[in-house]
Amino acid sequence: MATTTGVPSPPAAGPGEGGSLPRKRPLGAEMLFRGTTTAAGTMVLVIIVAIAVFLIWQAVPALTDNDANFLTEENWYANDNPPRFGIAATAFGTVLTAVIALLLAVPVALGIALCLSHYAPKRVATPLGFIIDLLAAVPSVVFGLWGRDYFFEPVQGLSRFLHENLGWLPIFGSEGPYGKSVLLGSIVLAIMILPIVTSLSREVFMQTPAQNEEAALALGATKWEMIRTAVLPFGRPGIIASVMLGLGRALGETIALALTLGGVYKVSFDLIGPGGTSIAANIATRFGEANEVGRSALIASGLVLFAITLVVNMIARAIVYRRREFVGGSA
């Protein structure tokens, strides 16, 4: 590039020097990155749609053959001719065990999380936090086996106790025999989702801006009042998200429930009697022995599970979204 002044000129001719501005590069790194991320984003939609299409396509044969009403039938005789099956009992069992597991796990999980984030001294909280994360990574079959072997008898005793003292409540009405039951399954499930809920909500609680905590303390809040004023409201969306993740895990849990539920196909709120089943456990225990129609029927139940989790997630989103303008950090 020729210059008359001897000053080194910029590599591309600048405006006003007679040269033109650099052209847009259609194949630059910018466009490549944009394309990659867009493709990755689109992938999510493609996968979701593909799963839904596969489930519906595979489920249709069994649903058309079905001799019973798929939505209201409790029993599962999908291998019979004509097949009679419905998701009433399994779907009910899925939601029931998951909800009880949440009721048991969430208060404890939030308690542990708050203890680790705001009460325990740092040298205790850090290793405990690691252990919690480790626990979250334990495979569910291990929980299932452990729950079946170590919780079976304690839960039998607990069931007897509940029946004797609270037997007038229909949920504790069963006279036994006690063993594999909704209660046992829910307890194991609760322990399973405890670490994930704890781990996520601890993370959220620790992100509470120090300035908000100090604002509460300076107003004369006690520690618990500070947590109620600053930490919990700030963590609300995070708590909901972690609970929903736990719920998602509970709804889809297979082996642990297959090992601890009674496998009785009945819509019942009886928690302590022999009984309980879930969609995922039903699929796991029956898939091997299923014939062609049976398999298609199980896929139909999978479609229902897919729909339930979708609805649950949408509700969670709606709850978080409703308060969106209140969740942003302050200036």
Added chain:
Amino acid sequence: MAKRIEAHGVTAFYSSFKAIDSINMTIEPKSVTALIGPSGCGKSTFLRSINRMHEVLPGARNEGKLLIDGQNVYDNDVDVTAVRRMIGMVFQRPNPFPTMSIYDNVISGLRLNGVRKKSTLDDAVEKALRGANLWNEVKDRLPRPGAGLSGGQQQRLCIARAIAVEPQVLLMDEPCSALDPISTLKIEDLISELKNRFTIVIVTHNMQQAARVSDRTGFFSIDQTGDPGRLIEYDDTSKIFTNPSEKKTEDYITGRFG
């Protein structure tokens, strides 16, 4: 009822590091006292030592005596929450509770005191927001989030939150450092009004501000990094800014140091 603050040998530590050493100071009721000095000289630490917010940080502790109307707030059997309810605080950055509405932010202190009656709360909100010169700007949007206001409005919201519980003392830790000049002027006007009701202590880096708003000024400094901060000079603001007794003070306010 504004109260007198007396510091006798107030010393503050962060773990083993001594941040301020033996501060002695008497702050008269219904006056504005400005604390000035270079960064890291311990003026904010001293301010936070007045309402025992210093000890909130892990490893932080205080020594000495701090008397509010003759009562030592460092006494072991003193309820620290009662101390903090008596002494309101405004922080450097506006920190309204992000999840709360303007209304809820103002009454958050009253809620902590157990006030539940709607009419009492409504009156307190109006009084506090009027006191903070914010009422006219927000009266039509009290249910809106406090975090949606401008920075200056947020800081006045925080002042309203602090004065809603009718404290005796109001501590302000560089309340205008995150604000633009117009918002700063509004807060300074507000300080002059609040002086009639509260004892005010304000930490500021802005010497014009100290000169404008305060009756008395305390100059803090450190000899070198790592040394504890000391109160070098404490006198009427007019004296400090026109005829300081200490060479160090003069160097600082004339811009030769710090």
